[in-house]
Amino acid sequence: MIGRGLAALAMLCGTAGAALAHPHVWVQARAELVLDQKRNLVAIRESWTFDPEYSAFAVLNLDSKRDGVPDPAKLDAMAVERLDAMAETAFFTQGKLNGRPLVLKAGPGPKASFAHGRLTMEFTLVPQGPAAPVRTLVVSFDDPDFYVAFGLPPGDPVRLSGSPDCVLKLNRPAREAQEGEQLIPDGEATGTPGAAAAAAVDYTGRLLVACP
Secondary structure, eight states, rough: OOHHHHHHHHHHSSOOOOOOSSEEEEEEEEEEEEOOOTTTTEEEEEEEOOOOOHHHTTTTOOTTTTOOOOOOHHHHHHHHHHHHGGGGGGGGGEEEEEEEOEEEOOSSOOOOEETTTEEEEEEEEESSSSOBBOOOEEEEOOTTTTTTEEESSSSSOEEEEOOOTSSEEEOOOOOOOTOOOSSHHHHHHHSSTTTTHHHHHTOOOEEEOOOO
């Protein structure tokens, strides 16, 4: 699991050498779960806003005009590259559809933007395999190795569209990871099997959908 975590962070940061703290990257996640008229899940649209330190790192060398504003085309190219790489970690998006593991693939047209010192990535994931009407759907955003901490911003960060008969419930995490706060000692995370995953559980929310 530690090797997976280092690889996951390398995909986000471009290097595994910085992967020291647990967590190392903080993300505020928003999502839209999209169903069709037959209640099939057709897409999960996600928007991730990163902490300022990671954001500054991610946009290095993307400002060709040297005016403090990353080039939009370079931002979008970076989003494509990062999303392709994150396929190896299932996009940090876990799910179960009608009790079975949900397998996702990247959709077209990921985008990135930079404002107020923060990077935001927007992308779409689509389910693989035969379509099946949703009876129950559970989705979470998390890194079991806890290099990346996912939070859900205040208000209504998730929504359900396409099927008014279905109900969405958001179970917020028991605890909220604060940016810059190391929540588990590195020695414990790397030296004790399962320690990072156990710590991450308290900081992971769940999106629950039920359809009649």
